[in-house]
Amino acid sequence: MLKKISLFGTAAAILCAASNSAYADKLQDVLDRGYLLAGSGSTNAPWHFKDENNDLVGFDIDMLRLIAKGLFDDPTKVEFVNQSGDARIPNLATDKVDVTCQFMTVTAGRAQQVEFTVPYYREGVGLMLMADGEYADYDDLKKAGSDITVSVLQNVYAEEMVHTALPDAQVDQYESVDLMYQALNSGRASATATDQSSLSWFIAQNPNRYKDAGYGWNPQTYSCAVKPGDQRWLNFVNSVLREAMTGVEFNTYSASYKKWFGAELTPPTIGFPVEFK
Known part of the structure; x- marks a missing residue:
């Protein structure tokens, strides 16, 4: 009888340990630690880069600080990796x-390895023009056909990408972003094709020199990611990002958006939740 009780107790202990392992709680772990471990980069404006004071800044960094604020009511309680x-x-x-x-970028392949959060930005390709240049907008570029040249960062898909928007344009590929922009500045290119976020950032820094042609294509979704298997942690991060875009932290999100992309966001409509329209 005593032996049976001992075995029962051992089995119960094993089940309890397994249960605790199965119900790991990342949210509680982070709260107990007292700060967020946040993965990001440091070399890609306007997403994550060092400013003139050597501080890490950018739109991604602002999103991570919002998560820290949601956890600790303090956006500085974050350690960037x-x-x-x-x-x-x-x-x-x-x-x-x-x-x-x-x-x-959210892809089906990556979604098999991580849990993606709700999107916080939609990327795409845009066309940048000289503000006082020959072409006013995308329609002008398209009408010009093969008379225009588009500078683009060198890539195996670069020519195909440009021709999706401007089928007859000449395409010049460059090894660096600086050379790509120099081609536009010197008149060797009529327009530059680049990520819409980079285009918006560059125009925001040089508002009287460049302009957006007003056409975007090749959409890609940007989301944060967490390790699979902890629904509570995913739900928490989703709540922070969703309310940043549609709720209590909208002013913080919109101020960041304007700072890095130069655009004013329309506040969410009061009443029926916009995400269900």
Whole structure:
């Protein structure tokens, strides 16, 4: 009889340990630690980069500070882990970071390895023009056909990408962003094709020199990511991001959006929730 009780107690202990393991609670772990471990980069304006004071800034950084604020009512309670693009998923898998916000494009393949949050930005390709240049907008560029040249960052898909929007344009590929912009400045290119976020940031820094042609294509969704298996933590991060875009932190989100992309956002309509329209 005593032996049976002992075995029962051992089995119960094993089940209890397994249960505790199965119900790991990242949210509580982060709260107990007292700060957020946040994965991001440091070299890509306007997403994550060092400013003139050597402080880490950018739209991704603002999103991570919002998560820290949601956790501790203090956006400074975050430790940033500088990581390369190919470390974003491994660092989540090995718990080196609690969350990654690093202009991460949502794909079906990646969704098998991480849990993506609700989107916080939609990327795409845009066309930048000289403010006082020959062409007023996208329609002018398209009408010009093969008379125009578009500068673009060198890539195996660059020519195909440009021709999706401007089928007859000449395409010049450059090894760096600086050379791509120099082609536009010198008149060797009629327009520059680049990420819409980079275009918006560059125009915001040079408002009287450049303009947006007003056409975007090749949409990509940017979301933060967390390690799979902890629904409570995913729900929490989703709540922070959703309310940043539609609720109590909208003023913070919209101020960040204007700072980095130069655009005013329309406040969410009061009444029926916009996300269900």
